[in-house]
Amino acid sequence: MIxxxxxxxxxxxxxxxxxxANAMDxxxxxxxxVLFGRSGAGKxxxxxxxxxxxxxxxxRIVIGGAVLFDSETGVDLPPEQRRLGYVFQDGRLFxxxxxxxxxxxxxxxxAGGGPVTLETAIDLLDLGALLDRRPAxxxxxxxxxxxxxxxxxxxxxxxLMDEPLASLDAARKNEILPFIEQLRxxxxxxxxxxxxxxxxxxxxxxxxxxxxxxxxxxxxxxEDLMSRLDLRPLTGRxxxxxxxxxxxxxxxxxxxxxxxxxxxxxxxVPYTDLPLGKEFRVRVRARDVSLALTEPTDISIxxxxxxxxxxxxxxxxxxxxxxxxxxxPLWARxxxxxxxxxxIAPGKPVHALVKAVAFDRHxxxxxxxxxxxxxxxx
Numbered sequence: 001m002i003x004x005x006x007x008x009x010x011x012x013x014x015x016x017x018x019x020x021a022n023a024m025d026x027x028x029x030x031x032x033x034v035l036f037g038r039s040g041a042g043k044x045x046x047x048x049x050x051x052x053x054x055x056x057x058x059x060r061i062v063i064g065g066a067v068l069f070d071s072e073t074g075v076d077l078p079p080e081q082r083r084l085g086y087v088f089q090d091g092r093l094f095x096x097x098x099x100x101x102x103x104x105x106x107x108x109x110x111a112g113g114g115p116v117t118l119e120t121a122i123d124l125l126d127l128g129a130l131l132d133r134r135p136a137x138x139x140x141x142x143x144x145x146x147x148x149x150x151x152x153x154x155x156x157x158x159x160l161m162d163e164p165l166a167s168l169d170a171a172r173k174n175e176i177l178p179f180i181e182q183l184r185x186x187x188x189x190x191x192x193x194x195x196x197x198x199x200x201x202x203x204x205x206x207x208x209x210x211x212x213x214x215x216x217x218x219x220x221x222x223e224d225l226m227s228r229l230d231l232r233p234l235t236g237r238x239x240x241x242x243x244x245x246x247x248x249x250x251x252x253x254x255x256x257x258x259x260x261x262x263x264x265x266x267x268x269v270p271y272t273d274l275p276l277g278k279e280f281r282v283r284v285r286a287r288d289v290s291l292a293l294t295e296p297t298d299i300s301i302x303x304x305x306x307x308x309x310x311x312x313x314x315x316x317x318x319x320x321x322x323x324x325x326x327x328x329p330l331w332a333r334x335x336x337x338x339x340x341x342x343x344i345a346p347g348k349p350v351h352a353l354v355k356a357v358a359f360d361r362h363x364x365x366x367x368x369x370x371x372x373x374x375x376x377x378x
Contacts (some may be wrong), residue, residue, distance in 0.1 A: 002033060002158070002192065006049050006059035006069075015042045015049075015214040021207040032184055032191045032204045037211035037234065043194045046211070047162050050192065051086050052079035063158050085151030085159040085189075089166050091143040093135040099146050100131040107153045116187055121149040124186065125179055141172035145179060152187065159183075162194045177203060198236060202226075202243055202281050210234050222281065227329035229313050229321055240321070241285035242330045248278045257302075257356065264327035268302040269359040286321055286331035288358035292351045293342055303354040305330070309346050312339070324352050 005018045021033045035043045048054040050061060052068070055076065061069040063084070068077050093102050103118060122128055125145045135143055144164055151159055161180075165173045177200070184191060184204065195201055201208060201222060208225050210218045212234055218225055226235055226243040246260040246267060253271060260267040260282065267282065274280070295304060307326035315321075320339050322332045330352055334344075344350070 001062070001064065002190075003060070003062040004046070004050070006046070006056040006061060008045065008049060008054065008056045010045065013040075013042070013045075013214060015045050017042065017046055017211065017214070017216045019209050019216045019219045021209070021219065031206040032193050033207045033209060034201050034205035035192065035194045035209050035211060036196065036201050036205075038196060040213075041211040042214040043196075043211055044162055045214075047086075047160050047192065047194055050158075051084050051160055052077060052082050066157070083155060083157045085154050085156035087144070087147050087151050087159070087161045087164045089163050091135070091147040093143060093146055093150075095135050097134075098131065099127060099133055099135075099138070102135070102146055103127070103131075103149050103153055105150065107155075116152045116189070118153060121152050124182055125149050139172065140168050141175045144168070144176055148179065148183065152183070152189070156189060159189050159191045160194075161191060163196070164193075165195075165197070165200065173200075180204060198283070202283050223328070226283075227323070227331070229311055229323055229331075232313070232321065240331065241283055241288070242328070244282045244284060244328055244330075246280060246282045248274050248276050248280075250276065262328065264305050264307070264330070267354075268356045270356060282359070284330060284354060285358065286333040288354055289330060289332035290353040291322065291324075291332050291334060291338070291342065291344065292353060293349075295351050296353065299353075300355075301353045302356045305352045305354075307350060307352055309344055309348045309350055311346060312344065324350060326352055 002021045006015065008015045022031065035046060037043055045054070049056050056069060056071065058071040059069070060067070060071070067075050068082050069075060094105065097105065103121065107118065122131070125148060127145060127149060130138065130142060130146065138146065148164070165176055168176065181204065193204060205222045208220060208222050209216055210225060210231065217234060218231060223243050223245060225231055232240050244262050246262040249259040249261045249266065251258050251271060256271045257268050258270070258272050258274070260269060269282070295306070305326040307324040307330065309322060310325050311323040313321035318336055319333055320336050322334060322339070322344060324330045324332060332352060
């Protein structure tokens, strides 16, 4: 368990955050707790308090039953005694040391062996060809892989990752994400991951902690929090939508489609070569969902799901968000004119329509499968 109840004031900004997350409720693998929010929400400030790089004014921090900080009892373990690995945005490698010596530096400062050996870290992060090189000769993605390896070899009880992909371009981010997924799935080390990128959250998070203005607004599963209309200002209005757990059912390579099973039936998306039975998350943007009162026929749209209106957003303006239950929550963003014309109201049966080509690489929160959108899908 990760238990946090801290307060810290920095000038005009006050962090007052409380949350608890079970970082090991995911079976044999380590869980990922994502701290998500806009810049200035307090994410990095909170991680620095966990790491011991800053001290709360008051509160308590407990990781896996070990008390790291307690203002009432006077407990305040120094960073080196907390056994928390830290991966920063910029890697912070030692420029005068080779990759191998950067990796083993963390091991030399650790008492006892950890769950990850040097050989395992090198293999897991594909560092074998880099061991003799210096950081100045590495790409941004390579530097971050080395930084992750060094943090793993420090024998951490928990790994802190503070926006480790923020300084990388899209190509390098796509290079690193599969390694972080392997780290999550194979080492058993729980992770606290800081991000303001929804695609990273959807792909990695087991528990989502939403922060705003120094406070924890909500804690829970990604699918649950992303379906809440009241959290739209924090989860991103333009890119907002439902997050749905899905499983690869079959492939239609000739037609350029992959079929996914989910709680609402079968969803068709552009072809991706993920194996049958692969579980992952799909983001369906509210702006890509249309509504019909009767089931349409003779249309090119391949995804049509019957459902019931559950909630209507109350914000003023020409557009309105509608929450539909299709076996799982789904949002639709329609005009207020359409809302009135169709007399959309809670309890009304509707059909939700989603074009297959609306799904792109950022919608499918999976690993490094080959993704081939087709202009002729719909």
